[in-house]
Amino acid sequence: MSLITEATAPPAVGFRVTRSQRNVAWTGVVALAVVVVLALFPYIVYSGTTAILVQAFIVLTLASMWNLLAGYAGLVSVGQQGFLGLGAYFVLIMALHGLSPFAALPIAAIACGVAALPLWWLVSRLRSGYFAIATWVLAATIMLIIERFTSIGGGSGLPLPGLAGLSPTLLTAYTYWAGLAVTVLAMLTVYLLLRSRLGLVLTAIRDDEVAARSSGARVGLARMLVFVVAGIGCGAAGAVLAISQLQVQPEAVFTVTWTAEMAFATIIGGLGTIEGPIIGTAVYMVLQQTLASYNAWYLIILGLVAIVVALFARRGLWGMVDSRLHLRLFPVGYWLRSPNGDGKRGSRRE
Amino acid sequence: MAWVNAIIQGILTGGLYALFACGLSLMFGVMKVVNLAHGDLAVVAGYIAIGIIFVTHVPVLWSVVIVVPIMALIGYVLQRTVIQSALDRGVLTTLIVTLGLSLVIENGLLQFFTANTRGIGPGMTLVTGSFTLGPQIEIGYLLLVIFAVAVAVLLGLQYFLSGSKYGRLIRAVADDKEAAQLAGADYRHVFGIASALALGTVALGGIAYGMYSSLDPTAGTDTILLFAFVAVVIGGLGSLWGTLIGGIVLGVAQQIGAQINISDEVLAGYIVFLAVLVLRPQGLTFRRAQT
Amino acid sequence: MTAPSNGQGPEGTPLLDVRDLTVHHGQLQALDQISVRVYPGEVYAIIGANGAGKSTLLRTIAGLHQPTAGMVVLDGQDVTRFRPERRARQGIVMVPEGRRLFESLSVEENLKVGATYARNGPWTIERVYETFDWMRDRRRQQAAQLSGGEQQTVAIGRALVANPRVLLLDELSLGLAPVVVQRIYAMLPQILQTGLTVLLVEQDVSQALRVASHIHCLLEGRTTLQAKPADVSAEQVEAAYFGLAGPASPAEGMTAGVPLDGSSQPTEGSGSLWPG
Numbered sequence: 043m044s045l046i047t048e049a050t051a052p053p054a055v056g057f058r059v060t061r062s063q064r065n066v067a068w069t070g071v072v073a074l075a076v077v078v079v080l081a082l083f084p085y086i087v088y089s090g091t092t093a094i095l096v097q098a099f100i101v102l103t104l105a106s107m108w109n110l111l112a113g114y115a116g117l118v119s120v121g122q123q124g125f126l127g128l129g130a131y132f133v134l135i136m137a138l139h140g141l142s143p144f145a146a147l148p149i150a151a152i153a154c155g156v157a158a159l160p161l162w163w164l165v166s167r168l169r170s171g172y173f174a175i176a177t178w179v180l181a182a183t184i185m186l187i188i189e190r191f192t193s194i195g196g197g198s199g200l201p202l203p204g205l206a207g208l209s210p211t212l213l214t215a216y217t218y219w220a221g222l223a224v225t226v227l228a229m230l231t232v233y234l235l236l237r238s239r240l241g242l243v244l245t246a247i248r249d250d251e252v253a254a255r256s257s258g259a260r261v262g263l264a265r266m267l268v269f270v271v272a273g274i275g276c277g278a279a280g281a282v283l284a285i286s287q288l289q290v291q292p293e294a295v296f297t298v299t300w301t302a303e304m305a306f307a308t309i310i311g312g313l314g315t316i317e318g319p320i321i322g323t324a325v326y327m328v329l330q331q332t333l334a335s336y337n338a339w340y341l342i343i344l345g346l347v348a349i350v351v352a353l354f355a356r357r358g359l360w361g362m363v364d365s366r367l368h369l370r371l372f373p374v375g376y377w378l379r380s381p382n383g384d385g386k387r388g389s390r391r392e
Numbered sequence: 393m394a395w396v397n398a399i400i401q402g403i404l405t406g407g408l409y410a411l412f413a414c415g416l417s418l419m420f421g422v423m424k425v426v427n428l429a430h431g432d433l434a435v436v437a438g439y440i441a442i443g444i445i446f447v448t449h450v451p452v453l454w455s456v457v458i459v460v461p462i463m464a465l466i467g468y469v470l471q472r473t474v475i476q477s478a479l480d481r482g483v484l485t486t487l488i489v490t491l492g493l494s495l496v497i498e499n500g501l502l503q504f505f506t507a508n509t510r511g512i513g514p515g516m517t518l519v520t521g522s523f524t525l526g527p528q529i530e531i532g533y534l535l536l537v538i539f540a541v542a543v544a545v546l547l548g549l550q551y552f553l554s555g556s557k558y559g560r561l562i563r564a565v566a567d568d569k570e571a572a573q574l575a576g577a578d579y580r581h582v583f584g585i586a587s588a589l590a591l592g593t594v595a596l597g598g599i600a601y602g603m604y605s606s607l608d609p610t611a612g613t614d615t616i617l618l619f620a621f622v623a624v625v626i627g628g629l630g631s632l633w634g635t636l637i638g639g640i641v642l643g644v645a646q647q648i649g650a651q652i653n654i655s656d657e658v659l660a661g662y663i664v665f666l667a668v669l670v671l672r673p674q675g676l677t678f679r680r681a682q683t
Numbered sequence: 684m685t686a687p688s689n690g691q692g693p694e695g696t697p698l699l700d701v702r703d704l705t706v707h708h709g710q711l712q713a714l715d716q717i718s719v720r721v722y723p724g725e726v727y728a729i730i731g732a733n734g735a736g737k738s739t740l741l742r743t744i745a746g747l748h749q750p751t752a753g754m755v756v757l758d759g760q761d762v763t764r765f766r767p768e769r770r771a772r773q774g775i776v777m778v779p780e781g782r783r784l785f786e787s788l789s790v791e792e793n794l795k796v797g798a799t800y801a802r803n804g805p806w807t808i809e810r811v812y813e814t815f816d817w818m819r820d821r822r823r824q825q826a827a828q829l830s831g832g833e834q835q836t837v838a839i840g841r842a843l844v845a846n847p848r849v850l851l852l853d854e855l856s857l858g859l860a861p862v863v864v865q866r867i868y869a870m871l872p873q874i875l876q877t878g879l880t881v882l883l884v885e886q887d888v889s890q891a892l893r894v895a896s897h898i899h900c901l902l903e904g905r906t907t908l909q910a911k912p913a914d915v916s917a918e919q920v921e922a923a924y925f926g927l928a929g930p931a932s933p934a935e936g937m938t939a940g941v942p943l944d945g946s947s948q949p950t951e952g953s954g955s956l957w958p959g
Contacts, residue, residue, distance in 0.1 A: 118487045120428070164666060167673050170483045171426030172629070175621045176669070179662055182618060186659040298613065302495045309488055338499035345495035352488045353477050557799060564785040564796045571783040574745060576771040576800030576845065 080222055084215035092218040096286045098327050099221035100279045103228045104304035105311070105319035107275035110232050112305070113314035114244040115268040118170060120301050121177025124161075124184045125154050125273045127295040129280025131188055134290045137204040138194070144220060147281040154277025158270040166266065178298060185296035199291030202284055217286050224278045231271065233316055240264060248314070299341065306348035312358030321359050397529045398651050402644030404531070407539030408604060409639030411597030412620035413627075414546060415590030417635050420624075422566040422586040425479060425486050429493035431616030433591055434598030436497060437463045438607045441599050442510055452512060452603070460595050467591025468584040475587070476580055494613060501609035512602035538600045545593055546636055552589075553632070562586050594620075622665040628674055696759055698723045698880050699744070699775070699849045704753035706736075706743050706904075713739045714904045716753070719882070721849065721897075726881045728895035730888050732924060735901040737884040738780055741853045744882070745777040746770040758848065772800045774848030778841075780857055782834045786827040790818060790837050793826055797841035804846025805877050811840040814874065832863035839867075843874065852883035856890060868894060888920065902926045 084092055104122065111117045132150035137143045165176040189197045205213060235241055243264045246253070255261050284290050303326060311322025326344065333340035351358060357365065416430050440462070441455040450458075478489040522532040553559035561582050565572045569579040598616065601607065619642060627638025642661045649660020697720040706714040714736045721727045729737050742748045744755055746767035755763045762770050771777075785793050794808045812819040815836050821829070826837065835855060842850060856864040868890045875881065875894075885891040891898065892912050900908035900923040908915065908923035921927070 112484060118484055164669055171420060174487055175426060179618055179665060183662040302491060305488060305491060338503040341499040342496050345492040349489050349492040352485045356481060560792055560796055563788055567785040567787050568783050571779060573767040574771055574777050574779060575797050576768050578768045
């Protein structure tokens with residue numbers, strides 16, 4: 043009896059797995075240049091512009107974090123404003139005790155990371171939709187607890203002390219640089235995280251959780267880590283917010299509108315890509331600046347655009363670019379190159 | 393005695409919360425989706441009722457009869473169009489889309505109606521009145537009526553789900569929608585019916601809330617959605633009567649919190665929620681099968 | 684490998700006509716131009732090893748999967764673009780792999796759901812109770828509490844009350860003890876007396892051969908054998924099942940092996956794997 047002769051695939055000779063396309067080295071150089079130019083802004087542009095940019099930095103940091111949570115770890119959180127508020131309040135508390143808010147910033151961020159641990163323990167067992175609202179309830183609870191303490195302003199908040207000594211120009215510059223530093227660090231962290239083994243685990247989870255689990259990936263641990271990192275990032279953004287506003291008010295920092303903004307910036311730009319939040323933040327800022335005087339309108343339009351994008355252009359604006367040009371500025375995937383040189387990346391579903 | 397009064401108030405408020413929650417529980421049970429705009433649609437119902445009363449001067453209870461079916465219809469249409477499209481694309485998309493809806497509705501209301509609160513006057517002296525049960529125990533008729541309505545609604549839902557053709561289909565689709573398709577059922581239509589029920593009941597809750605308290609654009613999320621969710625979790629995911637029990641526990645916790653410190657009312661409720669989350673994640677009446 | 688044809692079917696239009704069906708799972712081709720013709724009253728069995736594409740074929744016929752190419756025609760009507768529920772209402776009713784009962788519903792409620800969109804015909808819930816006598820007493824019991832074999836019977840009952848024109852049975856034996864499988868297949872003829880047309884997929888070849896009027900063997904998405912059980916030998920089926928090069932025609936095979944009509948003994952030296 044002859045053996046099975048049905049054709050199976052020929053052995054894969056000549057295939058290589060590479061990390062990225064050629065354009066990466068250029069991206070690194072360009073990114074560095076951009077950061078340097080941005081850092082020089084306080085010397086070149088008006089303070090009005092730097093103020094807008096600080097807002098953009100905050101939103102970009104938040105969007106990157108939300109992207110990490112939802113796009114990579116599959117955690118849809120509608121309560122990240124809780125960490126934003128915590129970060130702001132940690133800075134406030136330390137400033138009330140004499141520490142400079144700028145020095146307090148990194149401490150506040152770390153503190154938020156620590157706070158993330160018990161919060162994760164509370165909500166980690168819930169399923170997707172319920173997890174989302176639970177994080178919202180947590181944020182609301184944190185706000186209510188904080189409002190009980192009149193020493194930190196109770197329901198109406200307090201101005202942020204410790205910055206009166208600085209001249210306005212210097213204050214604007216320092217605030218701007220703090221915002222820039224936080225954003226750069228946040229994006230660098232996300233990039234390195236996704237390139238690491240954790241990143242591989244996360245992508246595996248995103249693509250097929252059951253398969254990831256069965257191949258040994260510590261799904262729970264990976265998700266917790268992401269939750270903590272996101273807590274730190276959002277906390278840092280909150281600290282920058284406090285500094286830029288020079289006051290901390292509970293209703294302002296704990297509003298769920300922050301989640302809406304970071305979620306929609308991510309969706310519109312492109313979930314699951316590092317470049318996405320950048321584009322999304324840009325769109326958001328444009329909308330906000332053009333419609334700023336129409337109070338609720340930019341949120342209405344933002345919501346509508348997000349709905350349309352989520353339904354019809356799932357991969358967002360960057361996704362549309364990516365699928366046409368196969369362009370990745372921040373390479374975190376792998377390319378399979380056939381012997382004849384054409385790369386083929388595995389297809390990705392939501 | 394003030395405590396007894398508080399507890400009774402809490403129990404009765406549970407009825408209102410059950411109205412908020414049963415729709416949410418139903419939608420999650422059937423479609424595995426949380427509609428983040430759930431509460432906002434209740435507020436819309438309230439505003440429509442206010443509008444109708446303002447324009448036509450009909451008695452308040454008439455507005456209920458008009459608005460609830462309209463909202464149920466809106467629920468069906470919304471489900472068949474927007475939400476089904478989102479569901480087809482995954483859980484994440486559904487959460488984003490409903491969050492977007494919530495944002496649009498709230499800010500739309502804010503834009504056109506301002507942030508002022510509005511109330512729906514109960515209109516009938518009977519309903520505004522109250523009776524005393526003992527020293528310091530005063531029970532408002534309105535709250536009693538709301539509680540009774542909630543119980544009636546839950547009974548109706550239970551009967552519908554267990555005894556009727558569509559009730560059976562809803563439960564079948566919730567168990568296995570593909571198998572239901574193989575039996576000839578269009579699950580999209582069944583989802584629509586479940587949505588209609590959910591929105592009808594929450595609309596009732598919204599109008600009731602407008603009568604009992606007052607409505608403002610953010611009440612949809614701040615109050616209705618979050619309280620509904622808390623009630624569902626405390627009472628047990630997947631249990632219809634659990635939403636009443638959860639609502640009662642929430643109401644009582646809030647009233648006790650208010651007795652301790654007037655501004656701790658909402659916080660007390662959330663703390664109990666967190667305790668339940670820690671101690672018994674399935675809630676107080678966890679059952680594998682739905683009623 | 685050439686396959687013996689089944690061109691000896693009765694004249695007239697087939698009840699179920701699957702033409703050159705090609706199905707993909709993403710980039711993977713699961714079925715390659717499969718054609719199946721089932722005439723009224725036949726029991727058409729599709730056999731093959733795991734991954735051969737049997738369940739995919741059935742699911743595509745039922746409408747749960749869209750083919751890349753090809754057609755599904757029911758009694759002359761092209762149903763290829765119909766959604767599954769529409770096909771069910773037209774008369775293609777499937778008993779899915781793994782039973783898939785509505786677990787939180789009772790036995791009777793499961794049957795009632797099956798009857799919701801039923802066509803006219805001899806089958807009613809009453810008749811199902813008469814056919815499976817244990818069911819009436821347990822009809823209020825929750826489906827999740829039944830044993831595997833009992834669940835399978837209820838699943839069949841749920842499909843029957845819809846009065847299907849073509850009944851699709853997907854791997855009845857899956858996850859059930861052999862004794863139970865035996866019992867279920869034993870009652871199949873009784874059900875079929877009402878003139879049902881059945882298309883079944885089965886991994887347990889001996890059971891399939893016992894009830895089938897036609898067998899169709901798949902291997903890696905391609906047809907390797909199409910014949911009546913009486914016309915082929917054990918060796919030929921085995922060869923088709925495993926994709927081994929073996930006797931190419933019934934005539935050749937007959938001398939070396941035995942005709943398969945479910946009651947034969949293997950001859951000496953045939954080396955057949957089939958039990959008697």
